[in-house]
Amino acid sequence: MSKFDDLFKQYNCNISDESVKQDIDKILAAHYAENDNVAVYKQCLNQIDLTSLNGSDTDTEIIALVEKVNNFNNVYPVLPNVAAICVYPALVPIVKEYLTENVGIASVAAGFPASQTFIEVKVAETAMAVMEGATEIDVVISIGKFLEGNYEEVFEELTEIKSSCRGAHLKVILETGALKSASNIMKASVLAMAAGADFIKTSTGKIPVAATLEATYVMCQAIKAWNEKNKVKVSYKPAGGIVTTEDAVKHYTLVKEILGEEWLNNTMFRFGASRLANNLLSSIEGQEVKYF
Numbered sequence: 001m002s003k004f005d006d007l008f009k010q011y012n013c014n015i016s017d018e019s020v021k022q023d024i025d026k027i028l029a030a031h032y033a034e035n036d037n038v039a040v041y042k043q044c045l046n047q048i049d050l051t052s053l054n055g056s057d058t059d060t061e062i063i064a065l066v067e068k069v070n071n072f073n074n075v076y077p078v079l080p081n082v083a084a085i086c087v088y089p090a091l092v093p094i095v096k097e098y099l100t101e102n103v104g105i106a107s108v109a110a111g112f113p114a115s116q117t118f119i120e121v122k123v124a125e126t127a128m129a130v131m132e133g134a135t136e137i138d139v140v141i142s143i144g145k146f147l148e149g150n151y152e153e154v155f156e157e158l159t160e161i162k163s164s165c166r167g168a169h170l171k172v173i174l175e176t177g178a179l180k181s182a183s184n185i186m187k188a189s190v191l192a193m194a195a196g197a198d199f200i201k202t203s204t205g206k207i208p209v210a211a212t213l214e215a216t217y218v219m220c221q222a223i224k225a226w227n228e229k230n231k232v233k234v235s236y237k238p239a240g241g242i243v244t245t246e247d248a249v250k251h252y253t254l255v256k257e258i259l260g261e262e263w264l265n266n267t268m269f270r271f272g273a274s275r276l277a278n279n280l281l282s283s284i285e286g287q288e289v290k291y292f
């Protein structure tokens, strides 16, 4: 038995998909309504990693996005700004040059989104993004290696990437839609946290199944168990396919009920989203808003 099987045995890695679904239904039936209000919408807005990850993104488009973040509090003085702007590494210097607000600069790296490149390239890309000004790095695990049970290599890669982050926070994307089962999502969460992830994140947004409620439930249970055992609080980022206010409030409700109030801030909990901000703004303002 490998050291990783020993590690997984210490966590609830036999969690069944059916029990996950039943628990989610119970939690949402009991608690969704109490979170469906403007105060929570504002909190969710403040937790957004405002994301643009298109192959076609131009400097001009990213500058325009940054300027919207810069001007946000002139237009909405009583609302909180987003938490970070998330872009491809080549666009980090532009964000760094134009950003005037106290908002994070998140860069995907390490061969995002497929992660099918050399470890040397992953480490170099991470280091360069940090050097250019990224304060947060989002990387995908080697999904193929994970699925064939090569946990050692997935772990080693993540620890190397973590060292090249220096002071930047590392968000480890599990690509939960490719992992298929609650059991695999629990194992990948534990592996990422063991390798030093500051955040565990669901998805790239680049495959059909993204941030499901099932993934949020399992990953929050993993974070909770990790904290109970190791006294380390890892942050959580559902990302991909979170579009409506209702989507955000459902994820928020699960995080609140499983992890508690300590996670309800933008240090411990983010939403990776390209389309959510305008919908939250519309819900807050009570009319359709297309600011971003």
Ligand SMILES: O=C[C@H](O)COP(=O)(O)O
Residues within 6 Å of the ligand: 051, 053, 203, 204, 205, 206, 210, 239, 240, 241, 242, 272, 273, 274, 275, 276
């Ligand atoms: O990490 C963030 C995702 O790429 C955003 O996905 P989305 O465009 O479905 O919001």
